[in-house]
Each structure stands twice: as C-alpha cells, then as structure tokens.
Amino acid sequence: MFNSLLVSLLHCLLLGATAQAKYIAPGARWRDTEGNVVNAHAGSVVFDNGTFWLFGEYKTQAQPEGGGVSVYSSTDLATWQSHGLALVPIQGHPYISPQMIIQRPKVVYSEPTGQYHMLWHADNSSYGLLLQGLATADTIAGPYSFVNATAPLGNWSQDFGLFTDYKDGRSYALYSNGDTKEGRDVYLTAYDEEVSALDQVVYRFNKYDLEAPTIVQTEKSYYALMSHKTGYRPNNVVAFRADKLSGPWSQPWIVAPLNTRTFNSQSGFTLRIKGKKKTTYLYLGDQWDGNSIWESRYIWLPMNIDDDKKTLQLDWYDVYDLDIQSGEWSPVKGTTYLGKDATTSGNAFKQEANFASGGTILTGIYGNDSTVTFHGIEGTGKPQWVSFYYQNIDDMGFGDQQ
Ligand SMILES: *[C@@H]1O[C@H](CO)[C@@H](O)[C@H](O)[C@H]1NC(C)=O
Numbered sequence: 001m002f003n004s005l006l007v008s009l010l011h012c013l014l015l016g017a018t019a020q021a022k023y024i025a026p027g028a029r030w031r032d033t034e035g036n037v038v039n040a041h042a043g044s045v046v047f048d049n050g051t052f053w054l055f056g057e058y059k060t061q062a063q064p065e066g067g068g069v070s071v072y073s074s075t076d077l078a079t080w081q082s083h084g085l086a087l088v089p090i091q092g093h094p095y096i097s098p099q100m101i102i103q104r105p106k107v108v109y110s111e112p113t114g115q116y117h118m119l120w121h122a123d124n125s126s127y128g129l130l131l132q133g134l135a136t137a138d139t140i141a142g143p144y145s146f147v148n149a150t151a152p153l154g155n156w157s158q159d160f161g162l163f164t165d166y167k168d169g170r171s172y173a174l175y176s177n178g179d180t181k182e183g184r185d186v187y188l189t190a191y192d193e194e195v196s197a198l199d200q201v202v203y204r205f206n207k208y209d210l211e212a213p214t215i216v217q218t219e220k221s222y223y224a225l226m227s228h229k230t231g232y233r234p235n236n237v238v239a240f241r242a243d244k245l246s247g248p249w250s251q252p253w254i255v256a257p258l259n260t261r262t263f264n265s266q267s268g269f270t271l272r273i274k275g276k277k278k279t280t281y282l283y284l285g286d287q288w289d290g291n292s293i294w295e296s297r298y299i300w301l302p303m304n305i306d307d308d309k310k311t312l313q314l315d316w317y318d319v320y321d322l323d324i325q326s327g328e329w330s331p332v333k334g335t336t337y338l339g340k341d342a343t344t345s346g347n348a349f350k351q352e353a354n355f356a357s358g359g360t361i362l363t364g365i366y367g368n369d370s371t372v373t374f375h376g377i378e379g380t381g382k383p384q385w386v387s388f389y390y391q392n393i394d395d396m397g398f399g400d401q402q
Pocket residue numbers: 049050
C-alpha cells in the first residue's frame with residue numbers, strides 16, 4: 001500500500017514483547033507454527049470444542065483469487081497451525097474452479113444436519129454472478145464438498161457476512177446487493193434452521209453504499225460494522241447499533257480516529273470472547289495491500305464498547321496480550337524513541353509537524369544513501385517487536401492511489 005508513497009516516520013517504539021511470545025501484533029507479518037505466512041484473507045473465526053478455527057481466502061502471487069479457502073487452528077488466537085485447504089478448487093467446476101471468485105468464507109455448525117456448513121461469496125472473475133456458495137463437511141477442517149451457489153432470495157449478493165446470535169443460535173447472512181445504484185443497500189437475512197438456505201429478510205440497510213459487513217453482539221446490543229466501497233483502499237469503517245436485529249438501527253458513526261482509515265483496514269469479521277472474568281470483542285480487519293494483495297495483513301484489535309453510551313470505538317495497540325481463558329487483555333508496553341532525537345543522512349531530513357511526538361517527523365528517506373538512525377536503543381537480548389509510527393500523506397490522492 002505504501003510502496004509508491006512518501007512515508008514519513010514519526011517515531012519508533014521498541015516493545016517488551018518477544019517476537020515468539022503469544023501476543024497479537026496487528027499489521028505484523030503473522031507466521032504459522034511451520035513458519036509460513038498466515039494466508040487466510042477476509043477471514044472468519046469459529047470457536048468449536050475449545051479451539052478457534054480461522055478460515056480465509058488463500059492467495060498467492062500467481063493466483064490472488066480462486067485459491068480456495070485455507071484453515072488454521074489455535075487455542076490462543078496468536079499461535080496458528082495450518083490445516084491446508086478446507087475448500088479445494090476443482091478444475092472445470094462451474095463455481096469453485098481456480099478461475100472463479102471464492103471470497104469471505106464463513107463456517108457454522110448445523111445442528112439439524114450434524115455437519116459444518118461453509119458459506120461464501122461465489123462469483124466469476126467479472127463479479128457478474130453475485131451468488132452465495134454452500135459446502136458441507138463432517139469435520140470442521142474439511143475438506144468441504146460443494147453443495148450449491150445460489151442467488152439470495154433471487155437477489156444479488158456481494159461481500160458476504162455471517163452472524164450467529166449467541167442467545168438463540170439463529171444464523172443470519174449479511175450481503176450488499178452489488179455496485180449498481182439499486183444495489184445501495186446491505187441485507188440482514190435469517191437462515192433456515194439448517195443454515196442451508198435463506199429464510200427471510202430481517203432488515204435492509206438501505207441507501208448506504210457499504211460492504212464487508214459483520215455484526216457483534218453484546219449483552220444488550222447488536223453492532224453492525226461495515227466499510228465504504230473503495231476497493232482495496234481502506235476507508236472509515238462505520239458501525240450501527242440496535243436492540244433487535246430487525247431494528248430500528250441507529251445512524252452510523254465512524255469507529256476509528258479520522259485520518260487513519262480504520263488503521264488502514266477494512267472490516268470483515270468480529271469475534272466475541274466470553275472469558276471467565278471479562279467478555280472481549282475483537283475486530284478482525286484486513287489490511288489489504290493493493291500492490292501485492294497476497295501479502296495483505298490482518299488488523300485484529302479489541303473493540304471498546306460501551307452499551308450504556310451506545311458507543312463502539314477502535315483504539316490502536318501495537319502489540320497486546322490476550323488471555324482467552326479470562327477474556328482479559330492488556331497492551332504490551334515499550335520504550336519510545338522520538339524522531340527529533342534521531343540523526344539523518346543524505347536526502348533525509350527533519351520537518352516540523354505539530355501532530356508528531358516531539359513536533360518533528362523524519363522525511364525524504366529515499367534511495368540508498370538516505371538514512372535515519374535512532375540512537376541508544378537497548379534491547380532485551382531476545383527477539384522483540386519494533387513499531388514504526390508513520391504518516392501516510394496520500395490524503396490528496398485519496399481514491400487514486402494504493
Ligand atoms: C473435542 O476435543 C477433545 C480434545 O481435543 C477431543 O478428545 C474430542 O474428541 C473432541 N470432541 C469432538 C466432538 O470433536
């Protein structure tokens with residue numbers, strides 16, 4: 001996303017967390033237990049029999065789409081073991097061939113069928129079909145067998161989301177209706193008991209041109225998060241709140257600080273973790289990399305929800321420690337090294353910036369001979385995370401650049 005842009009450093013932060021520890025580092029390169037990059041884009045997480053299962057789009061440079069659905073398991077949401085592909089593309093298949101689009105996969109256990117049901121946005125490469133796919137498996141990791149790809153209640157479906165109400169177990173599909181003018185809405189539609197077919201529309205978010213929908217449920221509220229439609233460029237994700245899924249839903253509000261475009265991420269999924277001491281709600285966003293989509297990363301952050309004030313907000317943490325047993329989490333602390341104390345060489349220079357710590361940014365860091373050096377950094381002697389705070393100044397070209 002930033003390759004062609006001027007990125008100016010504000011400061012860097014050396015964190016106490018060791019790189020191997022069980023911490024969540026939003027936006028870092030996550031590796032699985034075999035050392036491979038976690039490849040599960042636009043993912044969703046299901047908790048099943050004590051284990052978290054992450055399903056997502058499998059992307060490679062050679063095949064950014066149509067790679068199938070990957071699956072990983074974890075007991076702490078930080079250590080991920082790969083189980084390969086849960087949905088394997090089939091050459092020549094009308095809906096799951098490598099030439100087709102398999103996006104935003106979700107998995108839910110169906111009590112009546114005793115099987116796991118995988119649902120996704122099924123499409124062709126020009127997004128002309130706008131269907132929802134269904135595949136089933138006897139075990140959660142699959143492999144899943146294709147069942148059908150259908151038009152939801154005869155309509156179009158884009159950017160598929162799935163929500164299961166923890167109070168009554170009912171599942172719902174969320175989908176936007178496509179990019180046409182008539183398609184400016186997002187549907188919330190109940191599934192039948194089997195979670196095989198859609199039953200009826202429960203609510204229609206009309207007149208909003210939004211996508212990547214997800215719902216998170218608290219004791220008293222439902223919060224629906226969605227992003228605007230700006231392709232793989234991040235924008236300000238919004239949330240709506242309601243007491244009931246059928247509404248009335250509130251006006252939308254922006255969930256993260258302006259100018260961060262939701263910390264460079266798009267909504268996609270949310271996860272409720274009911275621990276022994278606390279219930280924590282995680283935002284599972286995608287940090288799409290428009291230049292190399294297969295290398296896109298994940299922004300997972302705890303949501304700050306206040307049901308009395310009816311607010312939901314995302315705050316940034318470089319690295320945090322989440323205890324899924326207690327449900328508690330805490331940010332990992334570090335030492336900050338300011339740009340104003342660094343030295344520069346070549347074309348790099350310091351510039352006044354009243355928003356930066358110390359009032360100074362480091363900029364002009366191009367080419368081979370322009371450097372900035374932070375001094376006096378003391379590590380623990382073990383691998384540690386380092387965070388760089390930067391300014392991305394493509395505001396002027398918003399919508400035109402990636
Ligand atoms: C649940 O997990 C336990 C321990 O991993 C395993 O022994 C058991 O067979 C699992 N149960 C089901 C229904 O998968």
